[in-house]
Amino acid sequence: MILVVGDINLDIIVNLREKINFNTDSRSKIYFQGGGSAANFSYWAAGLGQKVRLIAKTGSDLAADYLKDEFKKSEIEFINLISHKEDTGRIVILLSKTGQRTMLTDRGANITVNPLDIRDEYFENIDHLHIGGYSFFGGANMEKTALKIIEKSKNTGIDISFDPSSYSELKNYGPKKLLKQTHGLNFIFPNYEEGKILTNKEKPEEIVNVLMKYYKFVVLKLGDKGCYIKSEQIQKFVKQSHEATGGDTTGAGDAFSAAFIVYYIKYDDFEKAAEYANQIAFKCVEQFGGHSFIKKKS
Numbered sequence: 001m002i003l004v005v006g007d008i009n010l011d012i013i014v015n016l017r018e019k020i021n022f023n024t025d026s027r028s029k030i031y032f033q034g035g036g037s038a039a040n041f042s043y044w045a046a047g048l049g050q051k052v053r054l055i056a057k058t059g060s061d062l063a064a065d066y067l068k069d070e071f072k073k074s075e076i077e078f079i080n081l082i083s084h085k086e087d088t089g090r091i092v093i094l095l096s097k098t099g100q101r102t103m104l105t106d107r108g109a110n111i112t113v114n115p116l117d118i119r120d121e122y123f124e125n126i127d128h129l130h131i132g133g134y135s136f137f138g139g140a141n142m143e144k145t146a147l148k149i150i151e152k153s154k155n156t157g158i159d160i161s162f163d164p165s166s167y168s169e170l171k172n173y174g175p176k177k178l179l180k181q182t183h184g185l186n187f188i189f190p191n192y193e194e195g196k197i198l199t200n201k202e203k204p205e206e207i208v209n210v211l212m213k214y215y216k217f218v219v220l221k222l223g224d225k226g227c228y229i230k231s232e233q234i235q236k237f238v239k240q241s242h243e244a245t246g247g248d249t250t251g252a253g254d255a256f257s258a259a260f261i262v263y264y265i266k267y268d269d270f271e272k273a274a275e276y277a278n279q280i281a282f283k284c285v286e287q288f289g290g291h292s293f294i295k296k297k298s
Helices: 037-047 062-071 108-112 140-155 167-173 175-181 192-199 204-211 252-267 270-285
Strands: 002-005 009-016 028-035 052-058 077-082 089-095 101-106 128-132 159-163 217-221 226-230 235-239
Touching: 002 037, 002 140, 009 062, 028 037, 028 062, 037 052, 037 128, 037 252, 052 062, 052 108, 062 077, 089 108, 128 140, 128 252, 140 159, 140 175, 159 252, 167 175, 167 192, 175 192, 192 204, 192 217, 204 217, 204 226, 204 235, 217 252, 217 270, 226 270, 235 270, 252 270
Parallel strands: 002 052, 002 128, 009 089, 052 077, 128 159
Antiparallel strands: 009 028, 089 101, 217 226, 226 235
C-alpha cells in the first residue's frame, strides 16, 4: 500500500472560451472537482490498481463534504484530518484554450497540519510513501510534520518518493534547505523549472547529475516532451510518444508520478516505468480535471 501525504483542495476550474475581458463578462465553462497534488496522485495510483492511503486535512464545511463524496467513488482509504478554524483549501484554475493554466490558491486547512496529527497506525501495512513539497511549505509545523513522516518511514524501511510540487513555494522555502532535508530519499520527481532552481543548472542532463548526489532515482518531468531519467545504471531522455491536441494540464505531473511509482512497484523496471508514466500523463492532459480517471468500487 502507498501512503500519500499532502494537499487536498476543491478545484474551481474556469475553462475560458475567450480572452479575459476585464470590467465585463468573459465567456467560460466553470465546474468543480476535488484537487490538490496529494489527492490527484492518490486517485491516479488507485485507479491504476494500487492500494492507497491518503492523509490530508480539510475544514468542516460544504467543500469538505463535496470532497468526501468524491472519495466514495474510489477505493482510496482517506484519512480526513479536520481543522475547525480554517476552511477547506480552494484553488481557482484559469484554463486557456490550449490547456495552459494559471492557479489562484488558498491552501486553507492544508497549512494547519501539525506533528500531533500523525499517528503510528497510519504507517501500518505501508510499502511506499509519496510526499510533496507542499507538506513542507506553510510554516514551522508543516516542516516538522513532513520531517516526522519521513523519519518514521525511513525507520520502518519504507521507500519514499518526493515531488517538489511548486516552483514559487520552493524558491521561497529555500532549495538548498529542501535538498538537505530530503537527502537520501529513493525518488525525486521535479519538473524542469523545479529542477533548475534545485540545482542552478539549465540542461536536463546537468540537472539530473546534480540531483543524483541526493537521491537514488531522479525523474525530471519535461511536460509534453517526456522526461529525463537517471539512476546508477541508466541515464536517458524518454520521449513522450503522443502529441496532445487539447485538454487540461491540471494534475498531469501528479498522474505521471503516480503511474511511474505504480509501475515500478509492480515490475521494478525504471525505464519502462518512465514510458508508462508518459502514457498516463498524456491521458490526463487529454481530459479535464486532475483526476478524471477513477476506479469505482464494485
